[in-house]
Amino acid sequence: MVRRIGPMAQLDPFIPADQCPRVRTSHHRRPVSAPAKTHYHFPMPDSLSESPVSNAPDWTVSELSGALKRTVEDSFGHVRVRGEISGYRGPHSSGHAYFSLKDTNARLDAVVWKGVFGRLKLRPEEGLEVVAIGRITTFPGKSSYQIVIEQLEFAGAGAIMAMLEERKNRLAAEGLFAPERKRRPPFLPRVIGVVTSPTGAVIRDILHRLNDRFPRHVLVWPVRVQGDTCGGEVSAAIRGFNSLAPGGPIPRPDVLIVARGGGSLEDLLGFSEESVVRAVADSAIPLISAVGHETDVTLIDFAADLRAPTPTAAAEMAVPVRADLVAEVAQLHARLRACFARGIDRRRSDLRGLARLLPSADAVLAVPRQRLDMAGQRLPRALKANAGAHRLRLTRTEGRFGPHILTTALARRREGLAAITARLPRGLSATTAAHRLRLTGAETRLRLIAQSQRDRRERGRERLENLRTRLQRCQRQQALERGARLDGVAKLLTALSYKGVLARGYALVRDSAGAPVHAAAGIHAGDALEIEFRDGRVAVQATASAPDAPPSPSRPARKPAKARAAPLPDQPRQPTLFDS
Template sequence: MSDSAQAQTASNVPEYSVTELSLRLKRSIEETFGWVRVRGEISGFKRAASGHLYFSLKDADSVLDGVCWKGSAARLGIRPEDGMEVICSGKLTSYPGRSKYQMVVERMELAGLGALMALLEQRRQKLAAEGLFAQERKKPLPYLPRVIGVVTSPTGAVIRDILHRLEDRFPTHVIVWPVLVQGEGAAEQVARAIRGFNTLAGDGPVPRPDLLIVARGGGSLEDLMAFNEEAVVRAAAESAIPLISAVGHETDTTLIDFASDRRAPTPTAAAEMAVPVRLDLIGDVGSLDDRLRRAMLRLAREKRHNLDALARGLRGPREQLEMARQRFDDLSERLKAGLKVGLQVQRGRLDTQIAKLRPTLLKREVADYRRRLAEADARLLRALRQRQADAAQRLAQPAKLLESLSYRNVLARGFAVVYGADGRALKQVTGLQPGDAISIEMQDGRRAARIDGDGDAPAPVKSPRRAAPAAVPRKPVKQGELF
């Protein structure tokens, strides 16, 4: 065909704008498929704030987008969820804004559990029977981990949310093990990362984490399938390091959530579970420190008060010794008087009994009683004297010790005690003024004296006097003051 013929043919084909072509396709689809029934498994279900429902219907090979408007959603007899196999009735239409076709659902019937959900339930029951989800296997989370290991994608918003939350609450050393979180090979990488963290040595170049966080953002059931794989679940259950699972949003549930030690509804919530708030800890420690200080001060005051009270009730050794001596003397006198009175009473009773007896028959017995009484009297007197001697010796030892510690022994060696006008002993010359009255105690007594001078000038040295002749009478010399 020549160029002129091709140009003539092209000019006969009608020309459409994109919008015109999209609208014609929309009318064509709606006229051809005005009412259809489609069976499939719900996936990616989402309820918008407007009340509309958005989801996908899928089978083994294909996926069909579906939407149920708010009015129709209120009339549905079931509550749609991911994994449910349903039969939807409605019409097909297209969405020109994205060049996609979709089904507008008017009715929905339950057709049974989807194949995917049935598979997950079967896997969950199998792993639960092995004890991987048992509560006694759960490990407590460390209160303040020094190192936190995070298994997630390094490019998503999840790791930024975790790091930002940790920085706000309690800055901590974080080690990220980058993995795929969906698609082929994601499950193997997540399981390898969990086991890799557990094989790190405590003293190696890479520190071993005290806590693990396995995190991923929200998504459809298919997007989260990597965390439902048996390899990931077994790795989480075998982890010796406490593990927090933070996969998906709050409504999403995966099998790793059952095997982990703690499940977080979101990655941000996992960071909040991992560490406390540093400012709160500082405030608590400061409050406890203040309480401890106040308690110690109160205890010290109470102990000092008790000590002062006990000190006031104590007596000096001299007073205690004097009281003991006085008590001993009193008891000695009372004992002597009591013994004499007792002997007289017993002797009187004995004489009375002897007078009643016939002398001829009981003379020998009376003599024997008298002898025994005299011996007992002698033994009693000897025991009394020995007891008095022992008591006197026991008292003599503290008296000697008290006498050896007395300050009068110091006076005997040439020292003296200076008393002020108020009768208290002076320890230093500070505060004494010329003319102040004092008293000086030496070995043989006490004499009054008065301060003369300021004490800075040395005392004059007197030259020895010659002895006066015996024939010349000498006037008595008055002794000067000591100071």
């Protein structure tokens, strides 16, 4: 819609040609300023003049909320608030975290923005007593105030112990500290993996103790044993040792030692993180925990297979004393030789006693020798009787076999063959007739199938012809509809083009950068302008500024124009006001 210039209307780039700013003139209109927040007293009727008129300003809800927000932020700024975390359910889908800080008498809403949440040294946990450092602000959407947390700290050793106790109970409920999960380390490991700092005294104590007791191949995975990254590095080291393949270029350890020297409760917090406990519980390699001194207790001690009071004691648990093993082996070898000698002597004595109880060879062979003599005496008579019996059976069998038996069998087979020969022509004729009948039926079915295929092909041809006719008719109808739509779009393009506005007597004023000028207040003396009419463009120069125009501020650097999307192919692009 085209608006004309009026005293109370905002200047529009579409200006009638007879009202365009002329060169060397100064009849620019005064810009309309925003009404000041001043209350005027208007005369009122007599019936209403008796009622008192209040001079207190009227606040909108947004103005009052903004004033309260500025007052709260200016009065408090950065604060340290101690309280217990309540209502924490983890980060929101947006990455921000929302919860509350409470004590026995009050509750304060808290929020941790996404960028700050990733940098927190202490992550929020339900029921944890902390000291929150941040700034107090208000949230006008709920008419409430809240603290925007920038840093979290433990509220003393009691809060740390409460947090560790809650984490211990929760992990114990999952069964991570169950005794049946613990395994016994090998008696003499070939490779020992140590997770500790490579520059501390702990690794030197472990290596010194191992060399004194039983030198073994030691692999050290260097980690930080204190600080924010301690828990992540220790859990990564444990999982890294477990990921080594047996027989690979780097030998897989048979036992792991996680060691650190003594320290305060805060220094040892990295070994009580949930990631470290879960890594120890999931470790397929037996693990010995040697964190701190005897009185220091961390959650890794409950999940480890063995707990050592000191790193030196962990090295003593990992390997036995080599000298003691050598002495014990020598003692066992001497006992084995003495036991073997005593066994041989006892068996030799038993063999001599049993040999005295055995009878002589003549006594043992007397009876078998007598039985052999008696069998030799009966053998000639038995052979003659056996030969006579076999001869009798052969004579009886000979009587049952003769030429007449073979002749009879041959005649019977000949008669059967003659009968089969007589039935053969009739069988062949019957078989031929049956096959001919089956062939005739198959031929009839093939004719019927061929006829049905021809009928189906004819029906398909007719259906295809109908579809082609319908397709041609649909194409013609669609072409007519698209032509009508194209005519409508062309008419709409002509109606919306600013060229039509220029054709009705209006003009378009641009500055030296080619941007449309919306108000006379923006024109200053010496500015180069360009006026576009229906039939061309004219370059002009302003000789004076608008009356009472504010001084021209330094023009900010013009932002680069966004790349315009290329018009679709086969569609004319609609000209806009900003096309030159």
